[in-house]
Amino acid sequence: MTEQVLDRVSGYERWFNTLFEEYFDTLSVGxxxxxxSRFTPECLRLLRELSLRGGKRMRVVLLHEAARLVTEEPVEGLEAAALSVELLQTHGLVHDDLIDDSPTRRGGPSTYYAYxxxxPARPQAALGLTVLAGDLALALSLRVLLEAKVPVAVRQAMIEVQTRAAADTFVGQIVDLERDFAAAPGEEVLHCVADYKSARYSVLAPLQLGLLAAxxxxxxxxxxLREYARLVGICGQMRDDYLDLFGDASVMGKPTGxxxxxxxxxxxxxxLLAAVDDAERRVVEAALGDPSCLTETIAAVREIGERRGVPGRMQADMRRCAEQATEVAAGWxxxxxxxxxTFFEHLPLWSVNRTR
Structure with a gap:
């Protein structure tokens, strides 16, 4: 991306971080x-900390760039839409960390582990409060749209977009868990999970909301729009999965494996499993699903993957997917x-080339 575009992206991030902080400052009153209640302010504090603690805000970028497809003039409704997409993201992070039993998120404790x-003596209460914190973030993501200062028809359409995106994401979470019960899920299953769990709320919904606001x-x-979002979402998930084994932990700020x-x-x-021989498969399968798996074992699995050309195959798959998405955007x-x-043409390749 050009320096001009990168500056614009940085501007969206700064703008939104200020907006998000101001939103949480007034939320407890509204x-x-x-x-x-002492638990309600505590819940809001945890949601605030998680929401403001990092994140690339690419959904906010997509939202604004989608509006710019139509006009360069200021557009009403983008503030509410931006808050909505990021509150839905906060909901997803809270529940993801509960499902995955993750102790940390964005350099701090996950909501689940904070509770x-x-x-410590009330594990069921900690679990319940975590679920409710995520549910509250979801409800707030819809409420900000209900209060958006836009025409009624636009407001209704925005709420429909986000409600559908949330439902698709929940289905995505379900089939994501279901996928791991299969011995060898096929490529179409993996693509479907990426589409439902990520692409529909992270790419498609911001695109739709930005266009509606404009x-x-x-x-x-x-x-x-769905095809573009699906392809970009698949690229992004492939890159996440690739970096989880072949990325640089010092750059990503989290361990690999x-x-x-x-x-x-x-x-x-x-x-990886499709590329290895029987002896290598035993090493990979012994590590797969072992939470106490040593760093040395992960390094051995990585070395097997590199020897078998897995990074090159994945990069080729990602690039092919990105090129297909670019072709869709070119038709606009x-x-x-x-x-x-042009921004949407360049975005897929940026997703493929990112290092964290």
Whole structure:
């Protein structure tokens, strides 16, 4: 991406981080919780800390760039839409960490582990409060749209987009867990999980919300928007899975091998198991699903993958997917602003080349 685009992306991030902080500053007043409750303010504090603690804000970037497809003028409704997509993301992080039993998130304790530390003798209460914290973030993501200062028809359409995105994400979480019960899920299963669990709320919904805010009717272009989002989502998930084994832990700020230890049948694991011989398979399968798997064992699995050409195969798959997404976006030139279309053409390859 050009320096101009990168500056614009950085501007969205700064703008939104300020907006998000201001939102949480006023949230406790607007929530209307009983005055005696101590748990409600604590829940809001945990949601605030998680929400403001990092994140690339790419959903916010997509939202704004989608509006720029239609117009370069300021667009009403983007603030509410941005808050909505990031609150839905917060919901997903809270529940993901509960499902995965993850102690940390974005350099701090996960909401689940914060509650576990708060209530060491009440594990069921810690679990319940974590679920409710995630549910509250979801409800808030819809409420900000209900309060958006946009025409009623636009507001209703935005709520429909986010409600559908949330439901698709829940289905994605279910089939993600189901995938790991299969001995060898096929590529289409992996693509379907990436689409439902990630692409629909992280790419498609911001695209639709940005277009709606700018006065466009995304339903008229449903098929191509869905295809673009699906391909970008698959690229992103492939890259996440690739970095989990072949990435640089010092750059990513987290250890590699998490998917192996968790027993996840990721894109990387799928390609790896298809490439190894019997002796190597025994090494990989012994590590797969072993939470106490040593760093040395992960390094051995990585070395097997490198010897078998797994990184090159995955990079080729990612690039092919990215090129297909770029081709879809190129078809928008006759309809929308060329500068904004160029951003969406470049985005898939950026996703493939990122290092964290």
């Amino acid at each position: 929530l209307g919780a009983p005055s005696f 576990r530390e708060r209530f 006065g466009e009717q995304p339903a008229l272009f449903e098929k191509e 998490t998917d192996i230890r968790d027993g996840k049948h990721s894109y990387t694991v799928s390609v 030139r006759s309809r929308w602003r060329e500068e904004a279309v």
